[in-house]
Amino acid sequence: xxxxxxxxxxxxxxxxxxxxxxxxxxxxxxxxxxxxxxxxxxxxxxxxxxxxxxxxxxxxxxxxxxxxxxxxxxxxxxxxxxxxxxxxxxxxxxxxxxxxxxxxxxxxxxxxxxxxxxxxxxxxxxxxxxxxxxxxxxxxxxxxxxxxxxxxxxxxxxxxxxxxxxxxxxxxxxxxxxxxxxxxxxxxxxxxxxxxxxxxxxxxxxxxxxxxxxxxxxxxxxxxxxxxxxxxxxxxxxxxxxxxxxxxxxxxxxxxxxxxxxxxxxxxxxxxxxxxxxxxxxxxxxxxxxxxxxxxxxxxxxxxxxxxxxxxxxxxxxxxxxxxxxxxxxxxxxxxxxxxxxxxxxxxxxxxxxxxxxxxxxxxxxxxxxxxxxxxxxxxxxxxxxxxxxxxxxxxxxxxxxxxxxxxxxxxxxxxxxxxxxxxxxxxxxxxxxxxxxxxxxxxxxxxxxxxxxxxxxxxxxxxxxxxxxxxxxxxxxxxxxxxxxxxxxxxxxxxxxxxxxxxxxxxxxxxxxxxxxxxxxxxxxxxxxxxxxxxxxxxxxxxxxxxxxxxxxxxxxxxxxxxxxxxxxxxxxxxxxxxxxxxxxxxxxxxxxxxxxxxxxxxxxxxxxxxxxxxxxxxxxxxxxxxxxxxxxxxxxxxxxxxxxxxxxxxxxxxxxxxxxxxxxxxxxxxxxxxxxxxxxxxxxxxxxxxxxxxxxxxxxxxxxxxxxxxxxxxxxxxxxxxxxxxxxxxxxxxxxxxxxxxxxxxxxxxxxxxxxxxxxxxxxxxxxxxxxxxxxxxxxxxxxxxxxxxxxxxxxxxxxxxxxxxxxxxxxxxxxxxxxxxxxxxxxxxxxxxxxxxxxxxxxxx
Amino acid sequence: xxxxxxxxxxxxxxxxxxxxxxxxxxxxxxxxxxxxxxxxxxxxxxxxxxxxxxxxxxxxxxxxxxxxxxxxxxxxxxxxxxxxxxxxxxxxxxxxxxxxxx
Numbered sequence: 001x002x003x004x005x006x007x008x009x010x011x012x013x014x015x016x017x018x019x020x021x022x023x024x025x026x027x028x029x030x031x032x033x034x035x036x037x038x039x040x041x042x043x044x045x046x047x048x049x050x051x052x053x054x055x056x057x058x059x060x061x062x063x064x065x066x067x068x069x070x071x072x073x074x075x076x077x078x079x080x081x082x083x084x085x086x087x088x089x090x091x092x093x094x095x096x097x098x099x100x101x102x103x104x105x106x107x108x109x110x111x112x113x114x115x116x117x118x119x120x121x122x123x124x125x126x127x128x129x130x131x132x133x134x135x136x137x138x139x140x141x142x143x144x145x146x147x148x149x150x151x152x153x154x155x156x157x158x159x160x161x162x163x164x165x166x167x168x169x170x171x172x173x174x175x176x177x178x179x180x181x182x183x184x185x186x187x188x189x190x191x192x193x194x195x196x197x198x199x200x201x202x203x204x205x206x207x208x209x210x211x212x213x214x215x216x217x218x219x220x221x222x223x224x225x226x227x228x229x230x231x232x233x234x235x236x237x238x239x240x241x242x243x244x245x246x247x248x249x250x251x252x253x254x255x256x257x258x259x260x261x262x263x264x265x266x267x268x269x270x271x272x273x274x275x276x277x278x279x280x281x282x283x284x285x286x287x288x289x290x291x292x293x294x295x296x297x298x299x300x301x302x303x304x305x306x307x308x309x310x311x312x313x314x315x316x317x318x319x320x321x322x323x324x325x326x327x328x329x330x331x332x333x334x335x336x337x338x339x340x341x342x343x344x345x346x347x348x349x350x351x352x353x354x355x356x357x358x359x360x361x362x363x364x365x366x367x368x369x370x371x372x373x374x375x376x377x378x379x380x381x382x383x384x385x386x387x388x389x390x391x392x393x394x395x396x397x398x399x400x401x402x403x404x405x406x407x408x409x410x411x412x413x414x415x416x417x418x419x420x421x422x423x424x425x426x427x428x429x430x431x432x433x434x435x436x437x438x439x440x441x442x443x444x445x446x447x448x449x450x451x452x453x454x455x456x457x458x459x460x461x462x463x464x465x466x467x468x469x470x471x472x473x474x475x476x477x478x479x480x481x482x483x484x485x486x487x488x489x490x491x492x493x494x495x496x497x498x499x500x501x502x503x504x505x506x507x508x509x510x511x512x513x514x515x516x517x518x519x520x521x522x523x524x525x526x527x528x529x530x531x532x533x534x535x536x537x538x539x540x541x542x543x544x545x546x547x548x549x550x551x552x553x554x555x556x557x558x559x560x561x562x563x564x565x566x567x568x569x570x571x572x573x574x575x576x577x578x579x580x581x582x583x584x585x586x587x588x589x590x591x592x593x594x595x596x597x598x599x600x601x602x603x604x605x606x607x608x609x610x611x612x613x614x615x616x617x618x619x620x621x622x623x624x625x626x627x628x629x630x631x632x633x634x635x636x637x638x639x640x641x642x643x644x645x646x647x648x649x650x651x652x653x654x655x656x657x658x659x660x661x662x663x664x665x666x667x668x669x670x671x672x673x674x675x676x677x678x679x680x681x682x683x684x685x686x687x688x689x690x691x692x693x694x695x696x697x698x699x700x701x702x703x704x705x706x707x708x709x710x711x712x713x714x715x716x717x718x719x720x721x722x723x724x725x726x727x728x729x730x731x732x733x734x735x736x737x738x739x740x741x742x743x744x745x746x747x748x749x750x751x752x753x754x755x756x757x758x759x760x761x762x763x764x765x766x767x768x769x770x771x772x773x774x775x776x777x778x779x780x781x782x783x784x785x786x787x788x789x790x791x792x793x794x795x796x797x798x799x800x801x802x803x804x805x806x807x808x809x810x811x812x813x814x815x816x817x818x819x820x821x822x823x824x825x826x827x828x829x830x831x832x833x834x835x836x837x838x839x840x841x842x843x844x845x846x847x848x
Numbered sequence: 849x850x851x852x853x854x855x856x857x858x859x860x861x862x863x864x865x866x867x868x869x870x871x872x873x874x875x876x877x878x879x880x881x882x883x884x885x886x887x888x889x890x891x892x893x894x895x896x897x898x899x900x901x902x903x904x905x906x907x908x909x910x911x912x913x914x915x916x917x918x919x920x921x922x923x924x925x926x927x928x929x930x931x932x933x934x935x936x937x938x939x940x941x942x943x944x945x946x947x948x949x950x
Contacts, residue, residue: 002917214923305923309930316859317938320866332877334887337945338869345938584851585920696878 005666007587012210012544014654016556016565025570026540032571033125033537044597046130049536051137052116053434056427058141059109060508064501065148066100069093071498074458078491080479090475091158092177096151098161102277103185104144106419107230110284111136111195113426114223116434118199120530121217123208123542125568125578126594128668129198131601131637136194138605143191146613147184150177157181160473162270163244165255165263170248179248179616186241187612189234193679196227196234201671203227206578207586208529209567210545217528217548218301221308222287225315226280231675232319233276235682240269243690243783252772252779254690260698260776264329265690271322272686278414279318279346283311285422286353289375292429293357295526296372297364300549303356310349310356317346327398336395343393347386354383370444371429371524377452378421385413388463403473406466412459424451424504432520433530435511443507450500457493461486527552533562541566541653542579545586564653572650573660579652580668589666590659591650595640604633635801642669642818643810663817673821677828680791684832687784688839694776695844701775703768705841710764714837717757721795722830724750729823735813743819744806750826751792751799754833758792761785761837784836791829798822851921854928857904858935865897865939869946887946894943898936905932 003009035050036042045051072093076085085093115133119126127133150156157177159168168178203224207216243254244266253259255266294301301307320342327336357379366372388410392398401407424447432438465486470477477483522531527549532539543566547553560566567588568579576594581587607630614623649657664670695702705711728746732739762785772782802822805811811819853860869890876886908928916922 002921212918212920212923214920305926306930309927309934312856312927312931313859313934316856316863319863332873334873334876334883334945335870337948338866338873338942341941341945342866342938345941348934348937696874 003587004582004585005587005589007582007589009587011654011656014656015544015567016560017654018565021564021569025564028574029537029540029569029571030535032574032576033535035536040599041597044134044599044602046126046134046595046597046601047536048115048119048126048130048133049434051130051133052112054141055108055112055115055133055137058137058144059105059112062100062104062144062148063109064505066097066105067498067501069097069100071494073097074491074494076475077477077487079488080477080481080484082476085475087475088154088158091473092151092154092156094473095157095160095181096148099157099181099185100144100148101415102161102281103188104140104148106281106415107192107277108140108144108195109423110226110281110419111192111199113284113288113423113430114199114202114226115195117430117530118202118220118223119206119538120433120532120534121220121528122203122206122211123529123539123545124202124206125538125576127198127202128206128578128580128592129201129672131595131598132194132198132672135601135605136191136198138602139194139609140188140191142606142609143184143188143613146609147180147188150180150184155180162274163266164270165244165247165266166257168244168248169255170251176616176618179245182241182245182248183612183616186238186245187609189238189241192230193234196230197672197675199223199227200231200675201668204583205580205668205671206592207581208542208545209579209581209586209588211581211586212545213584214305215545215548218290218304218307219284219287219528222283222290222311225311226283226287229276229280229283229315229318231679232682233273233280235679236269236686237273239683239686239690240266240273243269243779246779246783246786250773252782253776254694254779254783259774259779260694260701261779262694262697262776264326265693267326267329268322268693269686269690271325272319275322275325276318278418279314281415282350282418283314285378285419285426286311288426288429289357289378289422290353291528292371292425292524292526293360293375294364294549295429295524296369296375297361297366298525299360299364300527301356302359302363303352304548306352307356310352313349314346317342317349321346324393324398327395328402340393340395344390347390347393350386354379354386369428369524370439370441370448371425373445373448373452374421374425374428377448378417378425381413381417381421381452381455383417385410385415385417389414401466403471404466405462405470405472408472409459409462409466412455412462416455416459421451424448429524429526430530431508431511432523436518436520437511437516438520438523439507439511443503447500447504447507450496450503454493454496454498454500458490458497459493461489461493465490522551532558540564541569543567567653567656569653572652573646575646579658580662580666588652588656588658590662591652592668593645593660598637598640600633600637604630604637607633631797635797638801639805642815644815661815661817663815663820667817669817669821670824673824677824680828681832684784684787684836687780687787688836691780691784691839692843694780698776699844702777702844703770703775706764706768710760711837711841714757714761714764715834717753717760718830718834718837721750721754721757722827722834724753725823725826725830729816729820732811732813732816732819739813740806740811744803744811747802747819747822747826748799750830751795754792754795754826754829757830757833758785758789761833762789781840784840788829788833788836791825791832795826795829798825851924854904854908855924856931857928858901858930858932860935861897861901861904861932862935862938865894866942868893868897869942890946891943894939894946897939901932901936901939905929905936908932 036045155177157180203220246252247254253261255261255263290301290307323339324343428439465483468482470483531551539561541561541564543561577591580589580592607626610626611623644661649659652658724746728743732743770778772778872890908925912925
């Protein structure tokens with residue numbers, strides 16, 4: 001094998017080692033990775049074994065809550081003209097059902113599965129940013145619970161889970177219900193993005209040595225693609241919620257046709273996120289299916305390479321189908337045809353995966369245990385949903401079925417078959433790994449059949465109800481339309497499904513009881529590293545991977561790993577550590593020092609949630625205080641970062657020595673910053689799209705930009721900011737006596753230049769007479785400026801932060817990691833500012 | 849980065865092609881010009897994309913025949929070929945829209 005980093009692959013031959021491990025090594029590892037000992041420590045825990053379980057538990061809690069809302073709706077619709085729920089309550093309940101299922105259950109559940117499983121699966125001690133995982137989890141839980149609680153005060157959103165304006169504009173939704181959705185969901189998506197960053201860096205940088213891309217577990221591939229899709233898709237929903245909230249709060253007319261706005265812009269932005277969202281939740285579930293089906297069938301996955309390709313292709317093509325939710329909006333016919341073609345094309349990679357699963361089941365010996373049943377059941381339901389998906393991809397049929405119960409049936413077949421059943425299969429399959437105790441097989445089979453039959457009894461008749469003309473989102477219907485019987489059948493089915501979920505909850509509570517025997521082992525004969533004996537530190541030692549199915553193909557692996565014959569058998573520096581490897585060949589690069597629990601990220605999450613949620617009720621001062629406290633907590637958290645300690649290199653086993661500190665593209669922090677900047681860049685790109693789109697709607701409302709002199713001043717300052725940021729890190733690397741001080745001052749100057757550029761540009765536009773609430777041009781120009789202003793604000797915090805670190809002696813040429821990521825951020829701010837400035841100044845041209 | 853570009857090449861070209869066609873159709877809508885001319889531009893763009901995919905696949909097949917230096921590279925090349933074929937099918941599928949009568 002050729003080397004990616006200069007690491008000699010011959011060193012792998014030293015493993016498994018033969019010499020005995022030092023006495024007390026395992027005890028020290030156990031102590032370093034100890035679990036919570038005091039009650040408060042259960043909240044500040046950061047290890048994935050805790051956060052992952054909390055995360056899955058919270059997601060399933062929201063699944064149950066949204067399920068209860070579904071049962072309320074089905075009770076209301078069981079008979080015509082019933083008064084079980086008032087119309088407004090029904091509107092809030094169907095909005096919350098969709099919103100909670102999509103935003104608080106589906107995405108977090110699969111993200112949670114990743115946080116829980118990936119470290120063990122990849123052979124890492126933990127994911128690289130455990131505090132970020134904890135922050136994302138607590139922000140999600142606190143934000144999600146407060147958001148759900150709005151239902152109890154009659155303040156829940158009521159405009160549907162897609163919140164189309166003008167229905168959700170201030171004119172038609174004057175209360176704060178819509179604001180709860182806009183601020184709550186926008187905030188929760190930030191938490192999802194934090195999780196995605198963790199997963200991308202985790203999969204690319206914390207794999208066991210030798211786990212090259214062709215030996216990467218299929219679930220890890222799925223999680224990698226899933227997280228990349230989040231990075232590309234979610235900025236769109238963040239932007240759209242910001243724009244609608246700006247319109248509602250400040251009257252900036254992005255979607256108000258009277259002032260040049262266009263409600264279609266919302267649909268484009270929402271569905272650019274919303275349709276990939278379906279695949280975002282499908283892919284990890286598909287990854288779980290591709291992992292557990294080989295275990296169920298006791299044979300290797302048929303077509304591993306093609307399944308990887310199919311997942312990659314799904315990731316790409318799913319971004320080309322957003323407008324298939326908009327076939328009835330009057331888009332140009334040729335555009336509709338492109339989206340129709342892409343909607344049919346996306347079924348090809350999904351089909352490849354389905355055939356791979358069927359072929360694997362056929363090639364092996366299918367065992368009808370509970371995970372197997374859920375996998376096959378999910379497959380059947382998903383294929384049925386996929387077929388109706390091809391039907392609605394055809395424009396003439398979609399025109400007929402749009403907004404009818406046929407679509408409700410289709411989307412539930414896709415989502416339940418593509419995500420819920422695989423998730424239950426995954427829970428049954430991996431619970432023995434997590435709790436060391438399998439769930440009941442007898443109960444599991446009852447639960448499966450109740451759920452499978454319940455699902456089909458609920459949703460199969462909805463195809464007919466829809467074709468008979470029943471529209472979606474109606475709170476009741478008249479008798480003698482022929483809808484009574486299918487609605488009653490659907491309601492009976494939904495309660496069967498509900499009963500299955502209740503039985504599953506009882507079994508889960510039974511399973512996680514804190515007493516009784518706990519020694520399940522590899523119950524289903526799984527082939528992955530997650531089935532090796534493990535503790536809170538994950539695997540005792542990190543093995544060299546030689547196969548895609550290491551537990552099946554590498555003899556004595558479990559024994560050798562358990563006695564510490566591979567990499568990192570202990571804690572060489574007496575701290576929490578994990579090995580960072582290269583992204584393609586997984587060659588060891590350095591030893592990452594992992595954080596220990598503290599409370600800053602928990603408080604940071606609570607205050608961040610507080611900032612957004614208090615803003616909803618328009619208590620601006622309290623919200624501001626919460627925001628300032630959140631920033632303080634996050635800065636406090638960052639203050640402890642990048643503090644190298646101990647020797648420069650350590651022995652990680654077999655005489656292999658690794659550095660304990662690196663910076664630049666080799667370091668995990670650099671990768672995280674780059675991904676964060678991609679997210680920000682995507683928001684800016686979508687905002688630029690909004691600008692051009694709104695111009696194309698009403699070019700007659702566009703006024704000339706400010707005079708060219710101010711443009712030159714803005715660009716000059718931005719260039720100074722960019723060059724200053726890069727020069728500052730260059731100055732630090734020179735390693736001269738005054739390097740650190742010069743670098744810190746250069747960075748401060750760079751951030752001030754960025755601030756000056758922002759002030760100059762905002763002032764130029766204000767002087768030109770353009771106002772944000774006057775026209776769509778004003779709204780988009782000031783929105784772009786506000787986005788840039790946010791980055792400038794963060795840069796202006798970073799400048800003094802770096803200066804303070806220098807004054808405290810924390811900036812050194814030998815430890816430039818913090819400095820490098822700050823330089824990246826400031827340089828990005830400058831580039832983003834220059835790009836958006838050029839767009840709003842030069843397009844569509846002077847005096848358009 | 850080159851390795852990733854190779855693996856994802858076919859799918860990236862599909863993306864560029866899709867966005868290109870969407871931009872052309874949007875521009876045609878805004879300009880309200882001759883639809884046939886815009887379709888012609890779309891067809892030429894599609895042909896270019898197909899040629900790039902063909903070159904990518906051919907190059908990867910040649911590298912595969914030269915016996916790659918390790919399994920991971922071979923894996924990447926095979927993915928690139930399959931991704932190129934899938935991307936090509938997608939490009940052809942999208943291009944069919946342009947062949948419909950104006």
